[in-house]
Amino acid sequence: MDEIDLNSGALAPVTQEMDLIALRVTGKIPDDLNGMLVRNGPNPLSGRFEGVGLDSWWPEAAMLHAITFDSGRVVGYRNRWLRTQRWARTYSPGNESSCLETNPNINVISHAGEIYALAEGGAPLTISATLDTLGGANQLAGFAAGMTGHPKIDHSTGELVTFRADWKQPYLRYGVIDNLGQLVVDTEIEMPSPSMMHDMAITETHSIFLDLNVGYDFSMLGRGHRLPLRWRDEHCARLGVIPRQGGDVRWFEISPCCILHVVNAFNEDEKTIVLDVVRYPWFMRMISCGESFDANPAAVLWRYRIDVTSGIVHEAPVCDYAMEFPRVNEKLTGRPYRYVYAVEQPTLVELRGIIRYDWHSGTIARYVVPPGDHNSEPVFVPRQGAETEDDGWLLCCVYRQLTDTSDVVVLDARNIASGPVATVHLPTRIPAGFHGAWLSS
Numbered sequence: 001m002d003e004i005d006l007n008s009g010a011l012a013p014v015t016q017e018m019d020l021i022a023l024r025v026t027g028k029i030p031d032d033l034n035g036m037l038v039r040n041g042p043n044p045l046s047g048r049f050e051g052v053g054l055d056s057w058w059p060e061a062a063m064l065h066a067i068t069f070d071s072g073r074v075v076g077y078r079n080r081w082l083r084t085q086r087w088a089r090t091y092s093p094g095n096e097s098s099c100l101e102t103n104p105n106i107n108v109i110s111h112a113g114e115i116y117a118l119a120e121g122g123a124p125l126t127i128s129a130t131l132d133t134l135g136g137a138n139q140l141a142g143f144a145a146g147m148t149g150h151p152k153i154d155h156s157t158g159e160l161v162t163f164r165a166d167w168k169q170p171y172l173r174y175g176v177i178d179n180l181g182q183l184v185v186d187t188e189i190e191m192p193s194p195s196m197m198h199d200m201a202i203t204e205t206h207s208i209f210l211d212l213n214v215g216y217d218f219s220m221l222g223r224g225h226r227l228p229l230r231w232r233d234e235h236c237a238r239l240g241v242i243p244r245q246g247g248d249v250r251w252f253e254i255s256p257c258c259i260l261h262v263v264n265a266f267n268e269d270e271k272t273i274v275l276d277v278v279r280y281p282w283f284m285r286m287i288s289c290g291e292s293f294d295a296n297p298a299a300v301l302w303r304y305r306i307d308v309t310s311g312i313v314h315e316a317p318v319c320d321y322a323m324e325f326p327r328v329n330e331k332l333t334g335r336p337y338r339y340v341y342a343v344e345q346p347t348l349v350e351l352r353g354i355i356r357y358d359w360h361s362g363t364i365a366r367y368v369v370p371p372g373d374h375n376s377e378p379v380f381v382p383r384q385g386a387e388t389e390d391d392g393w394l395l396c397c398v399y400r401q402l403t404d405t406s407d408v409v410v411l412d413a414r415n416i417a418s419g420p421v422a423t424v425h426l427p428t429r430i431p432a433g434f435h436g437a438w439l440s441s
C-alpha cells in the first residue's frame, strides 16, 4: 500500500465522543428534512492511527457520526464508538464479555424497525437512534454472526437481501429477510475458493454475486501485510445470478476487474439483466516480487448487460469520470432508474466533489469541492411527496482543509451544480470514512 499520513487532514481521527448543539448554518435547511444522517467509519480508540497505509485505516474501530434535522433546523451532532469488545478493552476493562467481538465500521441500514451497523463479513450490531449499541443483530437470524456491509433492501417488498462471503467454508451464503424481519431464504452457494465480495446487486427477480479478481492469499500475513488480500491474475472473474428466493446460481464470465461498489441493477426485459457498477481494471495488485502494492487505478462507471438466455455478457465503460461511493434513490434499488450520484475522484488520492450522471441524457452535473477538501458519499433523501426520481436532497459530509473542520451540505439533487441550499458548519471533523444512511424520523 502507498504510504499515507493517516493522522492529518481528512483521514485524521477524532479523540473523543461529542454532543454538539447550536450549530452554525449557512442557507436554509429544507422544512421537510426530518431525520438523521448517520455515517460509519474507522476511528482508532487511541485517537491515533498506527501504520501508514490504507490497510492500517480500514480495520480500525467503528465510529458513528450523526447529524439530526427537524422542521427546517439542525438539532445537533453526535459521535459514538460502537461498544465492541475492542472498545471495552480500552474504555471499560473487565466488561469485555458484555460486548461482541466484532467491528462493524462499514455501513448503517434500517430494516424492519431496527437499525444496524454493518461489518465487512463480521457480526452486525443493533444500534439505537441515539447511537447507543444495543447488542447483536438477533433479528438477522443466521446472518447475525456475520454478513456483508452492503445488503440490499427492496423498498417495494421490504425485503433485505444479503450474503456472507467467508475465507473458510462455506465460502458463500445467501439470505433474504422479509419485511417483518423473518429469515425466509438461507442457502449455501458452492464456490471453488474464497472470494472477496464487498457488494451485491438485486433486481425484482434475481440477486447477483461478484466473484472477481481480488481474493485471499494468507501467505501475505507472514510477509508483513495486515490483510490477506491481493489481485489474482489467474482467477476467472464472473457474475453469479441466483433467483431472489433461492435456487441454482448461473455464472457468467466477464473481463478481469475489481468492483467494490454496485450502483444498481434491474431487469431490462425477460432475458436481459442490467448491472451498473463502478469498476477498477485491477486493484491491490502486487509488484516487486510480491512485497508491495502497485498504486490502484481509478474506477469508472461501467454497465454489464447479461443475456441470461444466451449466456453472453456485454460490458462497456459509460463515461470517463473517475468516481466511487455511488448512490441512487434507494426506492428504485433493483428497478429501472435514471440518476447516479457518486463521489468524484479528480486524482488517485482524492475523493472530492459530487457527480450526478443522467442515463437518459448521458450528461454529467458536478458539485465542485475545492482542492484540499474531501467529501464522503452523497446520500439521497426524497422530498416529501416527491413525484420524480430526483426530487430530493443529497446530504454529504465535506472536510474543509482550511479550518480542519467538517461541513454537512444539503444539495438539491436536481441542481447540484448551484451548490448547497444549506450548510451545517461543525466545529469538529467528521473523519473520512465509509458509508451511511438517512434515517427518517
Ligand SMILES: [Fe+2]
Pocket (backbone or CB within 6 Å): 106, 149, 150, 198, 260, 261, 434, 435
Ligand atoms: Fe463499501
